[in-house]
Amino acid sequence: MKTIRMTRNRGITLGLLLIAFLILAFLPQVTSGYVITLLIDILKFAILTVAWVVFSGPSGYMSLATAAFYGLGFYIAAVFSGTFPFPVLVIMAGAVAFVVALGVGALTLRLRGVYFAIFTFALVLLVQNVVLEIERVVTETRGRFVDTVSTEGVYYAIFIVFVLTMLTAVLIRRSRYGLALQSIGEYEEAAAHSGINVVRTKVLTFAVSAIFMGMAGAVIATRRTYIDPYIAFNLNTSFLPVLMAMFGGMTNLAGPVIGAALFTYIGEILLTRFPDLYMLIFGVVLILAILFMPNGVLGLAQRVWRKIRGGRRAPA
């Protein structure tokens, strides 16, 4: 009985996913303009948030390095803009982000707790200033120009990266790496003494999550004609995914996606009219989410749902 219900639930989930996939895949054929632009933004944040959750969610290592890998993607796209075709740029960005993250991870993942967080935080600022200095000395400019790609092209690129991110996230969560990361997050010492190669597990997943951050950066860079280090390596890019993940909840992968979608949409409405207010609300929501929603909106919804159902069942 239980298994039948589980298979049926699974069928429904897969069906819903397929419908969502088809809608997203064919949307540019029927509409354009605002909806597509908004979806590009939502997908971008969904990628960053899910990629962040892949590593930081189970392991408990709070990375604030997202902006570093994302910005790296920006610069790959800008530096090689015109030299290579667009898809090659995106793949290159992913590869470079992976390699850089391997190095950073090998150096830093022995830091624990807040030390790791502030390290990654400083890393973004270091990279930003180094790129700024390189540009000042070598090119004697501050920014660069990027060849643009059609909105439809960008949409499909970001959609493909999103699908790849989700597939990878699901695979990692279901694989032995998922369990290994989880046990590292629970008790790193015990994980190591139970046979888990803690260093390799952490560094590899950290680097894999960076691939998608870099790819997203390379795709989005083409949306802007001009980029500079302040745009590319913006700390908000590191904070927003954390907030979106906290807001959506991290117990399953739908949470981060919902968090990203909701928050980007709300942001879209507020940002154009009240930019200061948007960031203010951002802060308030972050604090409230930490205080009152340990499992995010999704967790909250589940709790409310259970209460309603439980209420019905409770004897009068």
Place this chain on the structure above:
Amino acid sequence: MNAFRDIFLTGLLLGGIFALVSVGLSLQYGVARVLNVAHGEFIMVGAFITFWMLGSINLNPLVSLVITGPAVFIMGLILHKTLFRRLMDTSPSLDVFEGKSMLASFGLLYVVQNLARIIWGSDVEGYNFLNSTVTAAQIPLNRLVALGFVIVLGVAFYLFLARTRLGKAIRASAQSPTTAELMGVNIHNVLAICFGLGLGLAGIAGSLLSTLFAIQTSIGLGYTVIAMVVVVLGGLGSITGAMIGGVILGLVSSTVTFFQPSLTMIAYYVIFIVLLLSRPKGIMGK
């Protein structure tokens, strides 16, 4: 030789300011265990309150310390009693609390910065205060005054921690919260007071800084970063370490600035990252 002397003096003065900016953060982390990323925002708030009172009631910036310090201290107390206290109660372990409270302080950063922007706008502001120079070394008077205040504050703070009952309770709590609690210290009050004191020091630092540098509602994060570098340099949680770390960073800053100003920020981050990797407990740590 003159260049060397100038670098040294500038570095020392700057170091004093850096120390002032950092001691508060060290107190917040060392005792209250909150790595407050919004620390710099309260420096900004202190600076703007001072600027605003100078403009509206022509209050001397040095007198306004007496108002900004306590005002920001009370903000800190309230924040700890509402926000961080609750986080502490709901966190299963210290690690979890540190992570959560740091995240919450990111939220705080956005709230304070954008509230300030709504109230005070985002223009660069500033005023002239005691900026005549003294001695042959061309040291601006306001910097000397600021350094004097830093030293007085440092000594006062040291005496407070060493001599008063509350100071002793704070040191005991920093050593071992559970033991302090067993000895009859009301740990929650002590933590709230420490967090408040840390913020109050940020407010005072803001007031002093506004006499030296131009201010803007977005300056906070820059000071937070400096404070973090200094605190990591001196060892997270060590008050004396923060003082020494501040002076070291001041000297580094003036030296690098002398040769290549655009490399100053890079130098900060490189020191920070190298230190984190090699000596996470600070140069004075064991």
Place this chain on the structure above:
Amino acid sequence: MRLLEGEGLTRHFGGLAAVAGIDFHVDQGEILGLIGPNGAGKTTLFNLISAALKPTSGTISYQGSQITGLPPYKICRLGIARTFQTVKIFAHLPAVRNVIVGSLFGTGSRTSGAEALRIADEELEFVELSSLRNVPAGDLTLAAQKRLEVARALATHPTLLLLDEIMAGLTHTEVDEAMDLIARIRARGITVIMIEHVMHAIMNICDRIVVLDFGLKIAEGTPAEVAVDEKVIEVYLGEEI
């Protein structure tokens, strides 16, 4: 046959030597007890064997080959498993998942998911926790958590098992059950080194006992020999052995 042998093992913390030049060995199939007052260096010795700590000097060899300096996960995969003085379980994972971590990663050969699950359930059965397999480990009682740690360690198919005070904080009945558990572990052919303060348990189960004090080995022998050793009596002055 010598299974594990340590020579001149030393570990300093700052200026203090927690373990100072200890020679010891354990033979295949034996149960070795490690006793001594608090701070004698017992857990440090476990940490050195399991590679949680690197020795300041000295070597450890296992099944005839050097293992000094290997990372903890390799030590585990070679067949040395351990439990912890203060339990270190994966609190939010169900009990069975805790054990699967051991069978999936710790056995030294690549185990499939289904195989890992089968082993995990076997080991839960062995420590008598099958009925609690889906309960989050953090919700278990202390005695159950200690058993869970043993199950996780056993799931790595160890040759040598290090048990660090698995009886501390347990009731009399629970201590008896733990003694029975150790006997059954030995019956499987697994060699055991155990740190314990519960003296009657140590004296009953162990084939041989090593006594540490201030990082030095002060005595070694059968329970009967150790019990009458003058140095040991001095250390445990007033305590009944």
